[in-house]
Amino acid sequence: MKETKRAANNMPHEDPEHQERLLMVETGIDPAVWREQGHPPPSLLVASREDVLPQPLAERVTSHIELCPSCTRLLEDLLDPDVACPTLGEITRIRRRLPMPSPPQRPWKTLALIALTLVTAALSIVAVRTLSSGPISPQFVAPMPPGPPAPPGLVFRIPVEPAPLKLPPASTLAWRSQDGGPDQAYLVELGQALKPYREGRYREAAVRLQSLASQYPQSVEAPFYAGVSHLLAGDALFALEWLTKKPLVRSHPLYDDQLWYRAAALEQTGQWAEARDLLRQLCKLSGGYQQKACQLSKR
Amino acid sequence: METDKTNRSSGADYVFVSSVEREKNRRERLARLYDQHVHAVFRYAWRLTGRRDLAEDFTSEAFLALHRNLDQVEDARLPAWLFTEVRNLAIEYWRRASREQTLSEAAPFLRPDGSSSLVDLLSRATGLKPVHRICLTLRYLYGMDRQEIARQTGLSEHQIKSALQYGLELLRRELTS
Numbered sequence: 001m002k003e004t005k006r007a008a009n010n011m012p013h014e015d016p017e018h019q020e021r022l023l024m025v026e027t028g029i030d031p032a033v034w035r036e037q038g039h040p041p042p043s044l045l046v047a048s049r050e051d052v053l054p055q056p057l058a059e060r061v062t063s064h065i066e067l068c069p070s071c072t073r074l075l076e077d078l079l080d081p082d083v084a085c086p087t088l089g090e091i092t093r094i095r096r097r098l099p100m101p102s103p104p105q106r107p108w109k110t111l112a113l114i115a116l117t118l119v120t121a122a123l124s125i126v127a128v129r130t131l132s133s134g135p136i137s138p139q140f141v142a143p144m145p146p147g148p149p150a151p152p153g154l155v156f157r158i159p160v161e162p163a164p165l166k167l168p169p170a171s172t173l174a175w176r177s178q179d180g181g182p183d184q185a186y187l188v189e190l191g192q193a194l195k196p197y198r199e200g201r202y203r204e205a206a207v208r209l210q211s212l213a214s215q216y217p218q219s220v221e222a223p224f225y226a227g228v229s230h231l232l233a234g235d236a237l238f239a240l241e242w243l244t245k246k247p248l249v250r251s252h253p254l255y256d257d258q259l260w261y262r263a264a265a266l267e268q269t270g271q272w273a274e275a276r277d278l279l280r281q282l283c284k285l286s287g288g289y290q291q292k293a294c295q296l297s298k299r
Numbered sequence: 300m301e302t303d304k305t306n307r308s309s310g311a312d313y314v315f316v317s318s319v320e321r322e323k324n325r326r327e328r329l330a331r332l333y334d335q336h337v338h339a340v341f342r343y344a345w346r347l348t349g350r351r352d353l354a355e356d357f358t359s360e361a362f363l364a365l366h367r368n369l370d371q372v373e374d375a376r377l378p379a380w381l382f383t384e385v386r387n388l389a390i391e392y393w394r395r396a397s398r399e400q401t402l403s404e405a406a407p408f409l410r411p412d413g414s415s416s417l418v419d420l421l422s423r424a425t426g427l428k429p430v431h432r433i434c435l436t437l438r439y440l441y442g443m444d445r446q447e448i449a450r451q452t453g454l455s456e457h458q459i460k461s462a463l464q465y466g467l468e469l470l471r472r473e474l475t476s
């Protein structure tokens with residue numbers, strides 16, 4: 001008993017298991033009741049939309065979907081362009097199997113990128129854990145017995161829409177290529193990498209923009225839009241990593257945007273107090289986000 | 300005689316250099332076509348199989364077939380040519396898989412009654428993205444663990460954990476508000 005209580009107290013708030021407990025205690029719903037047998041596997045749901053399944057299998061799956069709201073909803077989500085998009089890992093593995101020259105990136109760069117990703121992920125876990133035991137989120141300090149729900153002042157539901165495209169004019173690029181002229185290649189590649197973003201394929205956009213950001217370490221647009229793409233694809237942790245990578249100066253046209261999307265990523269990773277601080281900061285700026293930020297932070 | 304020998308030798312070098320050059324050009328062309336079409340081919344393979352591992356396999360199979368036939372396939376026929384390769388692989392896969400016990404008549408699918416508590420809740424929690432709903436459904440309706448969800452979605456286990464945590468948090472707020 002004592003052991004269980006200690007385990008519950010030590011449970012970091014980012015654990016889904018902890019959220020399950022809170023759900024049970026606060027609403028009386030046990031997630032186990034959602035479990036149902038007899039739905040076709042997700043792969044069959046997806047493939048049933050294309051003419052590749054043999055009969056009578058195709059017929060059985062289709063008639064199940066017609067009557068099953070869970071499978072209809074799941075199928076819709078599985079067919080979302082972002083979900084269907086390959087990840088960076090998948091693209092890399094496929095590439096390795098083909099007789100092709102290696103991508104232009106140098107190995108140390110790749111290693112550095114992986115190391116950075118791991119370190120940032122580790123740091124964000126530490127940050128979340130530290131927060132969960134700090135005074136700001138009392139509901140996470142002692143989950144059993146449960147504390148009060150998330151403080152109302154710290155629940156914002158920051159709306160996340162695609163960020164407007166603000167591309168640098170060639171003449172104002174912060175860095176120059178070796179011949180001293182503006183780096184046109186970057187602009188061209190940025191335009192290409194933003195194509196899936198404009199078309200709503202955010203996971204693909206995130207992969208392309210990340211790779212561009214590592215190719216042009218001084219760029220600010222690539223990491224920013226990579227972060228926004230992750231957020232729109234529902235990957236708040238990765239979003240936070242990319243939105244924190246290049247802090248912008250106040251005069252930069254993307255300054256307010258970066259604060260806004262970082263606040264949303266912080267909220268989605270459970271860092272409510274940090275999210276609130278950014279909203280307050282935005283509320284003081286006379287930018288496009290001022291009104292929304294003031295309303296949310298005063299809620 | 301001497302001149303003849305020199306000519307023959309430089310001719311052979313020329314043939315050797317041009318075949319090396321030709322292979323280099325082929326590989327560069329393949330790399331260019333890969334960058335151009337890999338996302339679309341993968342997405343198509345995913346729609347035909349619903350499995351990340353197979354989408355990955357079939358995409359690389361299709362590009363390997365393209366490499367074998369590179370001289371016969373013009374750029375204008377892409378990505379349709381690659382799609383056909385993937386489609387043939389998928390049809391063959393499902394033909395074999397449908398004979399297996401798990402997909403046969405022996406395991407009939409549920410006759411749903413048209414209601415579901417989880418799906419009702421998911422549609423009420425407006426802050427959820429497709430990726431959150433997928434993780435929640437696979438976890439709680441299908442009872443999959445994180446590893447299985449990772450295989451199904453291509454997400455890392457860490458991302459899944461974060462999606463489940465966020466999803467449950469929103470569901471809880473929805474139910475308690």
Ligand SMILES: [Zn+2]
Nearest residue numbers: 039068070071
């Ligand atoms: Zn179903």
